[in-house]
Amino acid sequence: MPVYHYPDTLGEACSIMAAGEDAMVYGGGTAVQILLKQGVLFASDLVDIGAVPGLGELTRTKDGLRAGPLVTLRQMETSPLVRELAPLAAEVYGRVANPRVRNTASVGGNLAHGDYRLDPPTALMVLDARVELTSARGKRSVPAREFFVDFQQTALEPGEIITAVEIPRQPEDAGAHFAKLSSLAVNDWPAASAAALVVPASRGRRQLRLGLGALAHVPVFTQFELAGDTPVGEVVATAKEVARPLIDPLPDVRGGSAYKTRLGLVAVEEAVRGSWKERDDERRIPFLGRRRRR
Ligand SMILES: Cc1cc2nc3c(=O)[nH]c(=O)nc-3n(C[C@H](O)[C@H](O)[C@H](O)COP(=O)(O)OP(=O)(O)OC[C@H]3O[C@@H](n4cnc5c(N)ncnc54)[C@H](O)[C@@H]3O)c2cc1C
The missing domain is CATH 3.30.465.10 (Uridine Diphospho-n-acetylenolpyruvylglucosamine Reductase; domain 3)
Structure with missing residues (x-):
């Protein structure tokens, strides 16, 4: 003891x-x-x-x-x-x-x-x-x-x-989202997780940072930059392409390696969609605000 x-x-x-x-x-x-x-x-x-x-x-x-x-x-x-x-x-x-x-x-x-x-x-x-x-x-x-x-x-x-x-301090204009997918119970350890943070970069570009959990033998970090007005579908495709080589899950009671890899890509997509606000969305917000005030 x-x-x-x-x-x-x-x-x-x-x-x-x-x-x-x-x-x-x-x-x-x-x-x-x-x-x-x-x-x-x-x-x-x-x-x-x-x-x-x-x-x-x-x-x-x-x-x-x-x-x-x-x-x-x-x-x-x-x-x-x-x-x-x-x-x-x-x-x-x-x-x-x-x-x-x-x-x-x-x-x-x-x-x-x-x-x-x-x-x-x-x-x-x-x-x-x-x-x-x-x-x-x-x-x-x-x-x-x-x-x-x-x-x-x-x-x-x-x-x-x-x-x-x-x-x-998290930049006030940053987009952020956390996706946690558990396969046994809702408050169980994740079978796959992804946190995404989108911050402004130079020349109108935006940087997307990704942190992945349960998808390799250590927590994984990666980041990349894209033009700020890239449609979210293209951002998701790039994020999956960047994340995929880093995903190498350990099989356990929460799922095999292939299953967790698929879940990992779902978590990445969810995190990216939740954090990358399209410039159109940003333009729409004040417009809706004006309509509501009438
Ligand atoms: C039922 C259950 C479900 C869980 N589900 C999740 C989950 O979904 N997601 C998740 O992230 N985690 C999960 N956990 C893990 C949980 O987050 C960790 O057990 C917890 O955070 C450990 O913190 P602790 O203070 O109790 O550490 P301790 O049990 O006190 O210590 C854990 C380790 O850290 C070392 N340590 C502690 N403090 C320090 C310090 N200040 N400096 C250096 N070394 C230190 C200890 O020596 C030991 O090696 C789960 C745990 C349980 C029991």
């Missing part, structure tokens, strides 16, 4: 993490508890960071927002700050599992869990979020897009603790 620690400061937590032969952080415990019960968690020490000041805070920053690792997924879903500054993130955190899990699971634990099916990384990657890591050796910051390095393996080095996730 691992030895439990309850440090009062971040420095103390880092020292315990450095000294332990195979020390792990205890966040919300939703994954750790299951692994302990299954007898497959091989940790020398479990470091509960719940008493360390500041790790459960959500704050506005110059460029967006900063979430401490102990902010719960439910807080990310419901916080007015997250809804204002990163509505796509609020939407995606709100689609994880069920309220019981979301009320307990933490932002840091979710990322460190490193599962290829996780929902939040899809949004964090398209929003260009960064993960702050702290250890006895110091601090560093890793882009969410580079955090997932291999199957169940993240950029976390031994002794490191996730101490924040920094999310830049």
Whole structure:
């Protein structure tokens, strides 16, 4: 059985993490508890960071927002700050599992869990979020897009603790959509998921960013640019063409590889259609507004 620690400061937590032969952080415990019960968690020490000041805070920053690792997924879903500054993130955190899990699971634990099916990384990657890591050796910051390095393996080095996730403000004129397709139950893990964010680029072009979940052995990110007035049907076709070579799903109880590949392309289409507003649509909005006022 691992030895439990309850440090009062971040420095103390880092020292315990450095000294332990195979020390792990205890966040919300939703994954750790299951692994302990299954007898497959091989940790020398479990470091509960719940008493360390500041790790459960959500704050506005110059460029967006900063979430401490102990902010719960439910807080990310419901916080007015997250809804204002990163509505796509609020939407995606709100689609994880069920309220019981979301009320307990933490932002840091979710990322460190490193599962290829996780929902939040899809949004964090398209929003260009960064993960702050702290250890006895110091601090560093890793882009969410580079955090997932291999199957169940993240950029976390031994002794490191996730101490924040920094999310830049979602541009107000960005189009955003998250598609999650589950094959067993509506609040189950996804069989395929896709987050899309469309942001203005130079010379009237638009950039489409895609984050895919459950469709390869790690969460996947890609992006491309198109003329801003490209019809949505063409954007969908391009997105599928770009995404297809990156899709290589692992077969499991939620479906075989071919089935998940098809679902993945459906998720991509849904995310693109929900995020790419045709310029015609934009022109129609003020026109409808004028008619309504008469
Ligand atoms: C029934 C069920 C359904 C689920 N469905 C989904 C789903 O649909 N979509 C989805 O995305 N997820 C799903 N999950 C996974 C869930 O999101 C994770 O279990 C949860 O986010 C882990 O967070 P936690 O705080 O409980 O982590 P913990 O269980 O405390 O820790 C998980 C891992 O992260 C490490 N860790 C924790 N905090 C830190 C930190 N600050 N720094 C470094 N390492 C840390 C731990 O050492 C451990 O390795 C589901 C889980 C359950 C139980």
